[in-house]
Amino acid sequence: MFATVVQRWQGGLLRVAQAITGNPAAAEDVVQETWASVLRSLETFEGRSSLRTWVNRVCTHVALARTRQDEREPVPDAPVVDPDRFDEHGHWREPPARWAEETPEALAVRREVMECIERTVARLPVRQRAVITLRDVEGFSAEDACEILGVTAVHQRVLLHRARSRVRAECERFYRGAA
């Protein structure tokens, strides 16, 4: 039973741990420590969230503790799109560039773009990295992401908005460069 759970969730935990630590070797250690911690404290699991959410929360806490970064790093208040791209009326002066791939399926098989996304995610502040990985890569709900990261719904959305906007911006930069 436990071996099946480990096998099923190991990949997702490694991705979350790697997103936070930015290091594959450290991610392996984090996941190992996560399972050990889960086994030690399984009796404290109260069932208020799913077991998968709870295990990911343990993993996230172990990984954040290893990054030695301030968990309460401030979220920048700056606009997500450069204000110079809008005119004095708030309309686009420099509109979004057209992309060669305009469907998720097409984008997902364009290796250079996906690598660009991966690089961008890796450079995001740690909590933005964690939230975009949990939501958009691992498919957790907003509620679960809040539970895992221990943040409010508003904070989670702010982090997610900034992370997604940054990734889109870098894809746009990629396509401008490729044009």
Place this chain on the structure above:
Amino acid sequence: MLRCVEFVEQVTEVDEAVSRPVVRLWFELHRIACRHCRRYLRQMRVVRAAMGFEPGPIRRAAR
């Protein structure tokens, strides 16, 4: 009326279905009227969806 500069800041709130009905209404009206913001919104959604696909480098990385 929502402006483009405000539209781009509302995308996640709208996609997460937490925006107020009046904001959602202004957002939809703006989306219909502005092809640049339609493209912006489409790109945000395309990137988000592509990140969850397999196979992809992001999902392969930890295997």
